[in-house]
Amino acid sequence: AAIQRKDVIDSGEEITVNTTIRKGKKPRTRKIILRTRDGPCCPVKAMREWSQDDECKQRIGEKIWRDFDKKKELGSIGCSKELRRILDQAEVDGCYAGSTVRHAMMTKLRGEGASLKEVNDFTGHAPGSGIVDVFYNKPIAKDIGALILKDSEV
Known part of the structure; x- marks a missing residue:
């Protein structure tokens, strides 16, 4: 999403970011x-800082994500590359990327009790979509034998 500085509103206790996400043919605000x-x-503290x-103060009408070395606005691929650079600096293994962070967040939300509808709303998945549970919130396989023997004195 192309977020501009003017889309970020600081009301004191919270910051609101208004954006349009284009997923498929239908843009969503x-x-x-x-x-x-x-x-x-x-x-909130991070956004205020x-x-x-x-550099940020000078760009009210431009996109907020920027490649300062090349002096140009970042698109989605550029943002992914920037995230990878930050993960590399933090010495995070190369097999982890933005999608891994997103998947872990969805799994954590479901594991902490968020409903499927709440996670779908938060992540922009279609209402009623089971994709979160099918791919990310996989139940842990139970050892049926251990359950049977759980209270026995064998």
């Missing part, structure tokens, strides 16, 4: 709300 959190991972950067 999304309102992303970032709330203040205690601890080292606060999206980033928005105070001199």
